Amino acid sequence: MKNLLEGIEEILLMGPGPSCVPPEVYKALSSKTLGHLDPYFIKIMDEIQIFLQRLMNTKNTLTLPISGTGSAGMEACFVNLIEPKDSVLILKNGVFGVRMEEVATRLGAEVDVIEFEWGTPVIPEKVKEKLYSKSYKIIAMVHAETSTGVKNPVNKISEILKGSNSLFLVDSVTGLGGMEVKVDEWGIDAFYSGSQKCISCPPGLAPISFSEHAYSVISNRKTRVPNWYLDMSLIGQYWQKERKRAYHHTAPINMLYGLYQALMLIFEEGVENVFKRHLENHLLLKEGLEGLGLEMYVEEAYQLPMLNAVSIPDGVDDPKFRQILRNNFKIEIGGGLGPLAGKIWRIGLMGHTARAENVERLLKAMKKALNESS
Numbered sequence: 001m002k003n004l005l006e007g008i009e010e011i012l013l014m015g016p017g018p019s020c021v022p023p024e025v026y027k028a029l030s031s032k033t034l035g036h037l038d039p040y041f042i043k044i045m046d047e048i049q050i051f052l053q054r055l056m057n058t059k060n061t062l063t064l065p066i067s068g069t070g071s072a073g074m075e076a077c078f079v080n081l082i083e084p085k086d087s088v089l090i091l092k093n094g095v096f097g098v099r100m101e102e103v104a105t106r107l108g109a110e111v112d113v114i115e116f117e118w119g120t121p122v123i124p125e126k127v128k129e130k131l132y133s134k135s136y137k138i139i140a141m142v143h144a145e146t147s148t149g150v151k152n153p154v155n156k157i158s159e160i161l162k163g164s165n166s167l168f169l170v171d172s173v174t175g176l177g178g179m180e181v182k183v184d185e186w187g188i189d190a191f192y193s194g195s196q197k198c199i200s201c202p203p204g205l206a207p208i209s210f211s212e213h214a215y216s217v218i219s220n221r222k223t224r225v226p227n228w229y230l231d232m233s234l235i236g237q238y239w240q241k242e243r244k245r246a247y248h249h250t251a252p253i254n255m256l257y258g259l260y261q262a263l264m265l266i267f268e269e270g271v272e273n274v275f276k277r278h279l280e281n282h283l284l285l286k287e288g289l290e291g292l293g294l295e296m297y298v299e300e301a302y303q304l305p306m307l308n309a310v311s312i313p314d315g316v317d318d319p320k321f322r323q324i325l326r327n328n329f330k331i332e333i334g335g336g337l338g339p340l341a342g343k344i345w346r347i348g349l350m351g352h353t354a355r356a357e358n359v360e361r362l363l364k365a366m367k368k369a370l371n372e373s374s
């Protein structure tokens with residue numbers, strides 16, 4: 001029988017995720033599978049939680065990886081906190097804000113949105129104004145908007161929300177592991193990320209964290225969480241040390257080995273060094289892009305180091321350009337989404353991808369591909 005797996009080539013993943021996976025993580029994934037209640041496995045779970053708390057800068061005990069990708073993390077945050085008719089404010093400036101709106105609306109929330117132009121950040125003053133006229137149960141925003149390459153001012157919004165009773169919900173699927181995240185200091189009540197971006201593990205897990213405030217809101221719900229699989233009161237019974245480790249669903253054991261190893265690599269390198277490496281490679285990439293006559297789509301002050309949106313120059317065939325990179329140079333970059341389709345390329349420098357040799361290889365390939373596609 002022909003085995004398709006044998007035909008998989010090594011592609012340099014420089015798109016919006018997944019990112020390159022380090023060899024140590026591949027090795028970890030193939031460690032022997034244990035039972036999900038095995039005492040040795042539980043030790044690994046405890047350690048993963050400690051790693052995640054450190055990376056998120058939180059003491060929240062309800063900090064754990066959800067079985068599922070980043071979107072499952074998003075769903076888990078909204079589904080546990082929203083009851084029908086709850087008021088939710090979403091700060092939207094890209095695809096993932098749109099998705100938040102979709103998820104919250106499906107749960108029967110009354111959703112208000114402040115939209116900011118895609119490619120520009122959330123403006124704190126606009127949020128402040130809105131909050132003079134109305135208070136919300138939940139205010140949700142995306143930290144690193146992967147669809148546009150914009151860094152949103154989570155800390156500024158958190159200052160506005162200080163002292164209010166609103167729950168602050170933040171998506172840092174692309175931020176966590178690549179730049180500073182301070183869940184406690186920023187007063188974040190519900191936080192989610194994903195394994196395959198700056199953490200550099202394959203897709204399949206969504207680290208999340210809920211504050212004490214969020215936890216008490218969940219505990220005092222009038223209606224049951226409408227989604228059984230993502231019900232935190234059940235998942236918490238399996239993950240939380242002080243509770244009874246009750247079976248809920250079989251944890252994805254080997255994926256959790258991968259996450260454990262990926263987090264360990266981050267701490268061995270040193271979190272500050274990891275952030276610095278993302279920043280330095282972002283600067284190296286920008287310098288090279290400038291040399292090719294290309295321009296960044298986002299203003300410098302709001303650029304994400306790990307996701308670089310580049311304006312596609314006039315006369316360049318976008319699909320053809322990316323095809324050349326993929327087929328001739330074995331490099332994947334991302335195209336634009338929604339209104340930015342055909343307008344930008346998205347170059348990821350996430351986790352293990354963020355290394356100078358990769359930036360240099362990409363720049364050389366782009367130079368050739370630009371000639372061939374215009």
Ligand SMILES: *Cc1c(COP(=O)(O)O)cnc(C)c1O
Nearest residue numbers: 069070071096144146173174194
């Ligand atoms: C990738 C991403 C998601 C969704 O994660 P999946 O793993 O694709 O489900 C959500 N939010 C942001 C900001 C992302 O970059």
